[in-house]
Amino acid sequence: MEEHYNPVDVEPKWQKYWNKNHTFKVKEDKSKEKYYLLEMFPYPSGKIHMGHVRNYTIGDVVVRYKKMQGFNVIHPMGWDAFGMPAENAAIDNNTHPAAWTYENISAMRYQLKKMGFSYDWDREIATCRPEYYKWEQWLFLKMLEKDMAYRKESYVNWCEKCQTVLANEQVESDKCWRCSENVQQKKLWQWFFKITDYAEDLLAHCNKLPGWPDKVMRMQKNWIGKSSGSEVKFKIDGSDSNNDQDSDKNITVFTTRPDTLFGSTFMCLAPEHPLVEKLSRGTSQEKQVDEFVNKVSTQERSAEGIENCEKEGVFIGAYCINPANNEKIPIYTANFALMEYGTGAVMSVPAHDQRDFEFAKKYDLNIRVVIMPEDESLDIDNMTCAYSGRGVLVNSGEFNGLENTQAIDDITAWLENQDRGKKTINFRLRDWGISRQRYWGTPIPVIHCPDCGIVPVPEKDLPVTLPEGVDLLAKGGSPLATLDSFVNVDCPKCKREDAKRDTDTMDTFVESSWYFLRYCSPRYENGMFDPETVDYWMPVDQYIGGIEHAVMHLLYSRYFMRVLNTFGMVKFKEPFTKLLTQGMVCKETLTCPEHGFVFPEESEIKSDGQVLCTKCNAPVEVGRVIKMSKSKKNVINPNDLLEKYGADVTRLFCLFAAPPERDLEWNDDGVEGCNRFINRVWRLVGKYQDFLSDVKPYSESASKLSKNAKALYIKANQTIKKVTDDIEDNFHFNTAISSVMELVNALYAMEAVERELDFLDDEMKQVITFCVENILILLSPIVPHFSEELWERCGRKSSIINHPWPEYHTDALQTDEVIIVVQVNGKLRSKFTTDINSDDEAIKNTALSDKNVLKYTSGKHIRKIIVIRKKQTLVNIVV
RNA sequence: GCCGAAGUGGUGGAAUUGGUAGACACGCUAGACUUAGGAUCUAGUACCGCGAGGUGUGGAGGUUCAAGUCCUCUCUUCGGUACCA
Structure with missing residues (x-):
């Protein structure tokens, strides 16, 4: 067996294997319990960033874990493809937003596939495709018909010099980000959704979502206000x-x-x-x-x-x-x-x-x-x-x-x-303003007629597609307004020839408010979704995404489900049963006086600790630790990690570095440790490979085993329990991984004692096989390529993901001896071991006669002795 | 400003039904093996102190036999704040 785990060969091998065997393709199957795992879909900015890697790794582990538990798991992926960056990039690089977006999508899809994520790629969607936004327009018209959408005058940020509407993000201390002109407020007629109609209901259900973090509910309640x-x-x-x-x-x-x-x-x-x-x-x-x-x-x-x-x-x-x-x-x-x-x-x-x-x-x-x-x-x-x-x-x-x-x-x-x-x-909640004076979004499907007023585009004419040849820098507001061939249209109602299309597009939060329904039947042509599939898969059992979406995206999605529920299109009101809000991946910013924000690879650290810009050699200012973002250039490219360590080590690191809900401050060291652990397991399997294929894992009572074998067997069972509990209890993979590390360390320690393999008796071989097999199974959701490879090398036939999740033997969780901790006046003074069955009286007496304890008690009056038997057994002597 | 979080060794973090603070790693130190080591293995590593011992979970108080954990106040950092997604 090779000395090291080689991801370059192994990872593509198993990715092909899963692909060939349709391992993650799913369809509705009423005989099985379904599990819908959803991660917030990415905006196709061009590259997967560490925040995505973290988010999707967490999701992928849960998918594989649930699948091993026998659930019918759906795990889709797609693209939140409309939005401002495409338009900005198109302006800066003289491309088309669509071309830029689709290119980014292929690049990012390629990266996700290299990570080995368990997506059913047949369900992929991109919200910028007319087949998707057609149904959004359809729903808009339905809402318009029911007075859930309306127009009113409202203000936008306006730059007089650029003659354009600015997003809040594009306003920097009251000035336009492109030209530094003072920004003004301009009144425009805009479309709104009446989310306030559901304020009371949205608020009331905040108390009926036990699977959501309290903090998110609190934020939503306060937002509704x-x-x-x-x-x-x-x-x-x-x-x-x-x-x-x-x-x-x-x-x-x-x-x-x-x-x-x-x-x-x-x-x-x-x-x-x-x-x-x-x-x-x-x-x-x-x-x-x-x-x-x-x-x-x-x-x-x-x-x-x-x-x-x-x-x-x-x-x-x-x-x-x-x-x-x-x-x-x-x-x-x-x-x-x-x-x-x-x-x-x-x-x-x-x-x-x-x-x-x-x-x-x-x-x-x-x-x-x-x-x-x-x-x-x-x-x-x-x-x-x-x-x-x-x-x-x-x-x-x-x-x-x-x-x-x-x-x-x-x-x-x-x-x-x-x-x-x-x-x-x-x-406090206000109606949702959805009008955007931008090109790259879903066109609002209405026509303004001088006689008839607002006329919905007839359903047969949907979708209203985005026209080509629009000047994105055209003056005066909505880019679509500058294209006569788009704007000028006959009124569908009275046929007047001088009617005009609405030239606004929708807020991109509209697309993300229902994409999870579309995944259930992504190619359905007769409506937003096939009701039967939605009945089977929805609601989402586990949703995972960044805490930055705690209010808006999640509230809008909850609102949309209420609208669809009112229309009788779905049976539920709450889209996401459980929610995990992962913390952000953060890193310090680097600012060069000459070049502004610089990427980490554009700077170099000198031996005296000074950081210099590689372009101009000026000292770079090391700024605060904040969320990784392209605009601040404080990003780590996951590709570099993939190239150096492979997908599995990258995945392992993301999970090991911090619990999911916590912010992760990026640190280059640490990945190395994960790589080391992976290879430690690799060598461990190599060491015992000669018998792992033939020996059956130990499966009988712990009490029959000799001392060393028993200790190991108990450790292995404790590890199974710990990993299972840690995943069930809020996905604390970091502690799950460290418990597997402990088991691996225990095997190495045992090996150091019984140096020669010849000394291993059959009983020990069975216990080792039990340990190794379970290490691979427990690790398989986390490092799937690696585990599949070793599983195969241990002579196991079927793919490890088809193996059921292990159960621990309850009789093999506890050792015979316990450590008693002795405190005097609350301070730790001594420890001793005793039989697990000792009674309180015996423990007190041993504690009182302990020589380390006597130092603090002799000559003093003992007021009270407290014996606690919980996680630890503890004696506190009060003098 | 408002709303929501977070703060523990040199570093990431562990321990919250109150019960050994620092699991597991990174880093560092020493040793072993090796032609070599940015590989591997072993040992050590919170701080102060020669030591006995003392101190220690952002800070200040409090409750308790016992507080990282509960209570009051406070500081700092981060996220959101309705057109970034």
Whole structure:
């Protein structure tokens, strides 16, 4: 047998074998229990990165493990193929997004195949193919018909110089990433999905997904953000009637703190609020308001940007009336008031809200305390921050003296009586804006007719395919709008000849919200999916992907299943029964003063530890450890690992380096250790190869064995239990692997004692065969090529993946002796071994007479002796 | 800012129904074998201290016979933050 494991020969051999034997092809089989394992499909950026390798290795191990347990396992793979990078690459390299994408797909498919992953490649899909997005368009039309999709005006980032819409990612500190022009906010008509219709249901089911990590549920709950509070109407000063419902005469606010209503001394409106312009017009503040609104429109629109920028506002020249005390209070417009949340208006209570407090101090506005805590007396002159805790109402008319928690209900009821307010529920969740003014996405299948308005494209005309010959840098918004042959169309309804196609495409999160259904019947031509296959395979039993998708992608997918459920197309609401969110693969960034971010291979480490850029020899700054990403160039190319060590060592390392849910900080050392372990097993098998084929593995009771054989046999059974438990318990492969390493070490240690193989008696040979066989089986999901090869070399006939997962012998888990740990006052002072059946009294006595213990106990009064028999047996003597 | 995590030797990590902190590896040190070693095998390796012993799980308090694990506060880093996917 060769001295080393040689992946170059072995890995392709077994990949061909699995391929030839259709090992991972599956179809529906009602006689078997199904198992759907899904990994988040990749965006075809060009190269598989370490995050993918990690994600897909974890999934692959589970697939092989479940298959060995007898499940009918489906394991599909595909491509999340629409998206911005293709368009950017096309602009930068003068290619077509489709050509770029398909090239990347073949390169990445080739890499995945080299990793030996167990995909049923017959089910491969790419979302940019018309056969896929046709059905997305079909669903869009169905949602449009049921009023689940609608249009409204909303803002986008706009670069005036490039005449184009920018993604948040393309805005760098309020400037365009291409030309550094100031970004503005531009109002456009855009399509939305009414996800808010399902807010309550999505929230309720957060508590019914035991297979999901708590943290993800918590994040989703907070994202949906249900809060109960009150709507309160503030009459605009100067408008005539109290009861007038006209929105011109009232400002409606949403507040969770109606108990502080008497303390509301000013009002803040979102800069986009329609009343801002209306009320400021003709006042002396008009100019300042315009300037402020313009300024805000150049500030970043992301929540992050809004919250981090300085809180500013301007008086709009109008007042409204606080309905609690009929006080006239000024109306401001402020950059922190969000049109999307609540009603776009905030009643500001500076004494009891920190943001309002700072705002009031800045603009010298009135502050009034209305909640008095029990243990101190608030005085506005001495307050340095707002008080948001509990207390008793003051300065609140008839409500003075009431507990504020009670006042929440009482004041709301009082407002309700006067028709000035009501109890209400508000969600933070907003409807899902799906319009994108981009080329490389699913075209929105509607036609705008001057007479008929919005007309859906007839089903027979689907898909609306992406046209060729579009200028991606064309000015003015959607690239599709520049192509007359695409835009100009007859109205399907009235046949008018000057109708126009919608030129927006859909958010790529739409494709990823249902791709797992398409895998069930990927070539189905009569609908999104064949219902029978979906009935069999769905829901996904185990979903695996990055924690960065904890909210959006997963929430959108849950929403889509509810839509399909409402349409009667699927029987379930939750797409993913169990979820594993793997941590990210991270690495430090390298920045060259000349060349910006540089790849690790573009830098070199000098002996003095300095890192230099290979292009210009300038010292490179070693930055923070962050998620590996192409844009930051802090990536490791898995190809290099594959070439040097092969797929199995790469896989082993990904699993051994950290538990899956934890971030993995990349470190080049460590791979070497995995390689060493693989070869250690290789040599172990080589050593015993002469009898492994002929000797049957030991299978009888442990008690019949002699001492050394018994110890080994127990270790092997413990290893089977440990590996099985570690996989079942959240896929902790790192500890599973280390327990196999321990068994391998035990075999080496035994071999060192009984140096000559001739000394091995039949009993020992049987136990060794048992150990080796199980080492290979336990490792086979992790290092499948390697295990198959050695399995074959041990004379085993059938492929190892057809071998059932091993079971341990319960009578062979425990050794006869246990170690007793003795503490004095909680500090470890001594240890001794004793028979497992010793009683507490005997253990106490041995502990007390131990000479190491006596050092600490002699001459002292023993107050208490505690004996614990759990994982460890422990005695704690309290003196 | 908000929401969610993470923090343990020189390094990755192990140990959470509270019960020996550092399993298993990497790295390092020494030895063996070898023509050779970036192969392999063996031994050692948390820190301080000559030693007895003491200290130690980001930091500060607390509960307990016993705390990495539970409680309070706090610092740092990472992810998401609705047009990156």
